[in-house]
Amino acid sequence: AVALLAKEAGMRYVVLTAKHHDGFNLFDTEYSGYNVVDTTPYKRDIVKELAEACARHGLKFGVYFSIIDWNFPYAPPISDHNSDPVTHELQTLITGQLEELMTNYGPICEIWFDMGAPTAEQSRVFADTVHQFQPAAMVSGRVWNNAGDCLVMGDNQISDETFSMPWETPASIYHATWGYRSWQVREDLPGKVREKIRSLVRVAARGGNYLLNIGPRGDGSIVEFEVDVLKGVGAWLKRNGEAVFTAGPAENAGHPAWGEITRAGAKFYLHVFSLPKDGVLELPRFIGRVTSVVQLDDPARAPRPYHTTNDTLRITLPLELPDADATVYVVETEGPAAFTPARVATPDAAGV
Numbered sequence: 001a002v003a004l005l006a007k008e009a010g011m012r013y014v015v016l017t018a019k020h021h022d023g024f025n026l027f028d029t030e031y032s033g034y035n036v037v038d039t040t041p042y043k044r045d046i047v048k049e050l051a052e053a054c055a056r057h058g059l060k061f062g063v064y065f066s067i068i069d070w071n072f073p074y075a076p077p078i079s080d081h082n083s084d085p086v087t088h089e090l091q092t093l094i095t096g097q098l099e100e101l102m103t104n105y106g107p108i109c110e111i112w113f114d115m116g117a118p119t120a121e122q123s124r125v126f127a128d129t130v131h132q133f134q135p136a137a138m139v140s141g142r143v144w145n146n147a148g149d150c151l152v153m154g155d156n157q158i159s160d161e162t163f164s165m166p167w168e169t170p171a172s173i174y175h176a177t178w179g180y181r182s183w184q185v186r187e188d189l190p191g192k193v194r195e196k197i198r199s200l201v202r203v204a205a206r207g208g209n210y211l212l213n214i215g216p217r218g219d220g221s222i223v224e225f226e227v228d229v230l231k232g233v234g235a236w237l238k239r240n241g242e243a244v245f246t247a248g249p250a251e252n253a254g255h256p257a258w259g260e261i262t263r264a265g266a267k268f269y270l271h272v273f274s275l276p277k278d279g280v281l282e283l284p285r286f287i288g289r290v291t292s293v294v295q296l297d298d299p300a301r302a303p304r305p306y307h308t309t310n311d312t313l314r315i316t317l318p319l320e321l322p323d324a325d326a327t328v329y330v331v332e333t334e335g336p337a338a339f340t341p342a343r344v345a346t347p348d349a350a351g352v
Contacts, residue, residue: 003053005222009230010237012245013060013109015211016050018101020064021082021115023071027105031096034071046220051105060109062137063101067094067116067126082115086122095129102133109136112170112211113143123147138166150209158202162249168209171199173226180215186225193232194325200233200244201271201326205260207249239297240328243269252285252339259326268331269296275321281329283313288337296328304329311340 006014019025025035027047037043047063054061068082069075074089086094102108111130118126123145130139141148151167153159156175159167172178173192196212203210214226237244247262247269255261258281259273270281286308293304293315305316313331321327 002050002222003057003059005227005230006054006059007057009234010241011059011212011230013062014050014054015062015064015110015112016047018047018063018065019069019097021066021068021070023066023069025097027101029097029100031093031100032071047101047105055106061106062108062110062112063105064112064114065094065098065101066114067118067143069093083117086116086118091118091122091125094126098126098129099133102130102137107136108134110138110140112140113148114140115142116144118144120145120147140168153208158199159206159208160255162207166209167207168211169199169203170211170213171196172213173215173229178213178215180217180223186223189225189228189232190324192225192229193236196229196233197236197325198273201260201262202255204244204247205249205255205262205271236323236325239323240326243271243296243328243330250339252341253283254339254342256281256283266333266337268333268337270315270329270331272317272321272327272329275317275319279317279319281315281317283315283331283339285311285340285342286313286337287311287340288333289335290331290337291334292330292332294330294332295322296330297323306331 003014016026018027023032023034025032027035028037028045029035033039036046051061067086068084069090070078072090072093074087076084076087101111113126123143124147126143127139127147130137138149139147141150141152149166151163151165153167153169156169156171158169174184177184200210214222214230216222243262247264250261250263250268253261258276260271262269262271272281290306290308290313293306294301295304307314315329317329
């Protein structure tokens, strides 16, 4: 059910919390009896079951793994910051469990480390252990000390810039929590769907990856509201996924007040969140020969009027957006097309 929901939401892979800070393991580990197989009536390896479900349904699979462990007797005790050093004994536990996770569950696309304050050498040991058994797995930046394969933003943080390396935003349905809270007020479903769609678009427009968390109940069932949020995002992606999955940042385009811009080759995708009062989108510093402007999910491919003056492309849209979440328009071009930089530094007489 989880794998099928992820597919319906338009997701490409699933990351499961194999072990969080409390040290409880959702997999069958020989290094600790504090695990789902040995200490619960369920007695089944949840990591294994979800990994197999993802494989059956064409999804990639990854795991979250906490560097700190409140249950391990030879690790630092619970602190108010959780950025604690890693003892030699804890390092041994971590590397042993990493080998289990990297060898017993098929291909792993990402391991998402979190918390702790390992030394530079320990960070390299953890990353090397992953790559020894899973060379293609991405190691998250929270392995620390620049030993990871991708940069990780703060929780629910979206960068204002693009980066020259892979990066991602870890996000949650509600910013205050990552797990299940029975008292969480869940309301305004359309607004929550819109929020997540626009967050996804903002991340994509900056070249990042969006890792969206849900907090299932204790029995593994997913909160119905969160199911509906994911399905709402998936419905939008079925119509507009091309503008997210096949596209990346439009260099020098900036982030206009009306939305975001992504690009794939000769196509520029305008993700319109809100219309200017006159219904005219302005794309300053645009250089290129435009051949058409159409709404991405319009079966009729009805053209939108456009013209260019003084290197500004102007597109006239209907005064009401067809999709209140984000209406996507495709600007197709022929030949070289680009946004020129907003600022250009000119060397002085000394060449500086």
